[in-house]
Amino acid sequence: MRKKRILIVEDAPYMREMMVEMLNHAKDRYEVVGFATNGKEGVDKYKELKPDLVTMDLVMEEMDGIQAIKKIKQEDPNALILVVTAMDTPENRNMAMDAGADGYLWKPFTINNLLDVLDEMLGKD
Amino acid sequence: MSEIDKDKERDYFLRILDIIEETVFVIDRDLRILDLSKGCLNKIRNGVEREVAIGKRCYEGLWGLEEICEGCPVHSVFEKGEAARTERFFSLPDGTNRYFDVEWIPVFDEHGEVTRVIGDIRDITKRKEAEEKLAEIVDGSSIPTFVINNEHKITHWNTAVESLTGLKREEVVGTDRQWMAFYAEKRPVMADLIVDKASASKFKDWYGDKYKMSSLIEGAYEGLNFFPPLGEEGKWLLFTAAPLKDSEGMVIGALETLQDITERKEAEEELKNAEEQCRTIFEHVLTPLCLIEEDDTISTVNKEFETLSGYSREEAVGKKWTEFVAPEDLGKVMKCYHNEKKEELPCCGFKFVGREGDITDVKVSIEPIPRRKIRVASLMDLTKLKREEELCAICEELKELDNMKKNFLNAAYHELRSPLTPIVGYASLLKRGELTDIQRKYVCDIEKYAEQLKGQINRMLELARINGGKIAMTLEDVSISAIANEVVKSFNPLLNDKEQTITTHVPEGIEVRGDKQKIIAIFTNLISNAIKYTHEGGGIDVMVEDRGEDIRVCVSDTGIGIPEEHLPKIFERFFMVNTSLTRKSESLGLGLSIVKEYVKLHGGRIWATSEHGKGSKFFFTLSKKGEISGRG
Known part of the structure; x- marks a missing residue:
């Protein structure tokens, strides 16, 4: 089975590092193909890399996650986007859903939380 | 008695009659005149000699007629022996028209037979003319008027009184x-009452204090009263009754005039109301007001003016307005008073001098009252205004602070949770590797306390959000028994640890329209508190009561209880009964205030009773209809 390619959009370096560490435990299934540190970069990287899934932080400089989700979905309606945020409020949930997000993961999370949601989203195809 | 004596007596009698000028005559059964007084000759048959009249029939001798007058009762007076009266109109030979009143009096002989009749004639022309004039006046008058005679019978009732x-x-x-x-x-x-010549007490009996003696007409009375039977809604009438007298001053009837003053009364009533309204406004308006007379004295002040000046109403009235103005400002206020600039609403600021010489910065506007030579001055306490402005500014500042606090809480939430992510994340990664038992315990502790920290941060945010009115409710029909049982079940491991027992009294089938997650949070919080504050081996009870419109839930425990003085405060944010408890229960004191907000969102109320050392009871109600109570 082909490894699923993942783009991580996240402004905190320690978060990017940790997510890579976690995904290393599932090397057989997932491969991190790139990083972006803000929404704008995320959109550019998406166009360039065409990953199977994007993990998207919401609170970022330059362009926030909600805007980035909209842009990416505009570019590719079939893009899979997993929101990873500490702001788990109903308003944020609704905003992300309206923008077109496909999944949500609330910070903090364990490795099992991350792998479970990824398996669920990507195991479908 | 001899014939001579009789003649003498007759002469004597006739002389008396002549002197008193009475109009009297005597007739026999043939109606022939036996005697007649000089009055008859003078008043009726002017110039005719007595001798010519005597022996003639009464109609001929007195009136110069050839036949007996129509309807004359004289024959029946002879027959029945009863006196009678006739009134007749007569044109005198000199061409004047006169009314006469004739009284027929029978004279009996020793056998009781009527042998003669005395006729007593009275000239009633003046009375008759007066009556006709009265009828003319009454009927032609546009004032509702009626007349009664001395037998209380109505004689005149004019068109105006009809309508x-x-x-x-x-x-x-x-x-x-x-x-x-x-x-x-x-x-x-x-x-x-006039006809009856009633006494003052009779008038009082019938009219109370709603009558008085007329000051214009002698013997007349006036009254004012409301008459419900008149018109559709009754009428106010002003009525005057005056006696009618004959030429001899005898009361022969009474005339009453009426005046419908309902409209005037209503206008008066309205005016009274308007006055009352003005007075109330004047008195209760939150502005010091005073009325200034033409001579510069103050005639009326209101309560606010009393407060501003320090003078009582009685003291302030009569003072010149200039006494309240600091000398240096007098010129300025005077200009305003006379409105020299011809402004629409002349006003100016000045230093107001109070009772103790105290100075208040005020603004005044002086307005003349139309058609009256007085002015109304309204004052505004500028220092008070300034204070209010300051308060408004403080209020704004507080609002801003509140906003800052909310923003801070939101930011704090994000900033506090983000670093938790690697702690939780790496702990979970560590657990995947090879660990000694003690290392595994450390990692589990890290996870446990990170989880606790997350809970505290979540509650903090939740309250900040409730405070900002940002809470969204997801309404559905919620089964209370399902929730209660589910929550109780989730506490089973903890209950076992503390060897506590929990009992539930929850009727099946109660549904409440509300937000399921929030109702779960209410139950969870109260039950977890009960467990937390109850010693090992204690008991907890959950009771739900269906009260129709709403439900009442009671969570009771046999725990340490809450001191009475703390009961009103336990639902306040950050309140904790004591610090030693805080350490033991590892709480920020946010739980109950969130529960309270959730209960309020469900149109309910929450309260607690407790006996220190014996246990606590927490009660809350939830409206069944999903009514959201108003939030500020």
């Missing part, structure tokens, strides 16, 4: 039903 009372002339003239126009039951009207 006022609705009673037609034909219905009442000749009757004594004048009361019907004004009262529901038979009673005297004022004209009746």
Whole structure:
């Protein structure tokens, strides 16, 4: 089975590092193909890399996650986007859903939380 | 008695008659005049000698007629022996028209037979003319008027009184039903009392204090009263009754005039209301006000003026307004007072001098009252205004602070949770590797306390959000028994640890329209508190009561209880009974305030009772209809 390619959009370096560490435990299934540190970069990287899934932080400089989700979905309606945020409020949930997000993961999370949601989203195809 | 004596007596008698100028005559059964007084000759048959008249029949000798007058009762007086009266109109030979009243008096002989009749004639022309004039005046008058005679019978009832009372002339003239126009039951009207020459106490009996003696007409009375039977809604009448007297001053009837003053009364009433309204406004407006007379004295002040000046109303009234103005400002206020600039609403600021010489910065506007030579001055306490402005500014500042606090809480939430992510994340990664038992315990502790920290941060945010009115409710029909049982079940491991027992009294089938997650949070919080504050081996009870409109839930425990003085505060944010408990229970004191907000969102109320050392009972209600109570 082909490894699923993942783009991580996240402004905190320690978060990017940790997510890579976690995904290393599932090397057989997932491969991190790139990083972006803000929404704008995320959109550019998406166009360039065409990953199977994007993990998207919401609170970022330059362009926030909600805007980035909209842009990416505009570019590719079939893009899979997993929101990873500490702001788990109903308003944020609704905003992300309206923008077109496909999944949500609330910070903090364990490795099992991350792998479970990824398996669920990507195991479908 | 001899014939000579009789003649002498007759002469004597006739002389008396002549002197008193009475108009008397005597006739026999043939109606022939036996005697007649000089008055008859002078008043009726002027110039005719007595001797010519005597022996003639009365109609011929007295009136110069050839036949007996129509309807003359004289024959029946002879037959029945009863006196009678006739009134007749007569054109005198000199061409004047006169009315006469003739009284026929029988004279009996020793056998009781009527042998003669005395006729007593009275000239009533003046009375008759007066009556006709009266009829003319009454009927032609536009003032509602009626007349009764001395037998209380109505003689005149004019068109105006017809339209006022609705009673037609034909219905009442000749009757004594004048009361019907004004009262529901038979009673005297004022004209009746006049005819009866009633005493003052009688007037008082019938009219109370609603009458007085007329100052214009002697013997007349005036009254003012409301008559419910008149018109559709009753009428106010001003009524005057005056006696009618004959030429000898005898009361022969009474005339009553009426005036419908309902409109005037209503206008008066309205004016009174308007005055009352103005007075109330003047008194209760939160502005010091005073009225200034033409001579510069103050005639009225309101309560606010008393407060501003320090003078009581009685003290302030009569003072010149200039006494309240600091000398240096007098010129300025004077200009304003006389409105020299011809402004629409002249006003100026000045230093107001109070009772103790105290100075208040005020603004005044002086307005003349139309058509009256007084002015109304309204003052504004500028220092008070300034204070209010300051308060407003403080209020704004507080609002801003509140916003800052909310923003801070939101930011704090994000900033506090983000670093938790690697702690939780790496702990979970560590657990995947090879660890010694003690290392595994450390990692588990890290996870446990990170989880606790997350809970505290979540509660903090939740409250910040409730405070900002940002809470969204997801309404559905929620089964209370399902929730209660589910929550109780989730606490089973903890209950086992503390060897506590929990009992539930929850009727099946109660549904509440509400937000399921929030109702779960209410139950969870209260039950977890009960467990937390109850010693090992204690008991907890959950009871739900269906009260129709709402439900009442009681969570009771046998725990340490809450001191009475703390009960009102336990639902406040960050309140904790004591610090030692805080350490033991690892709480920020946010739980109950969130529960309270959730209960309020469900149209309910929450309260607690407790006996220190014996246990606590927490009660809350939830509206079944999903009514959201108002939030500020």
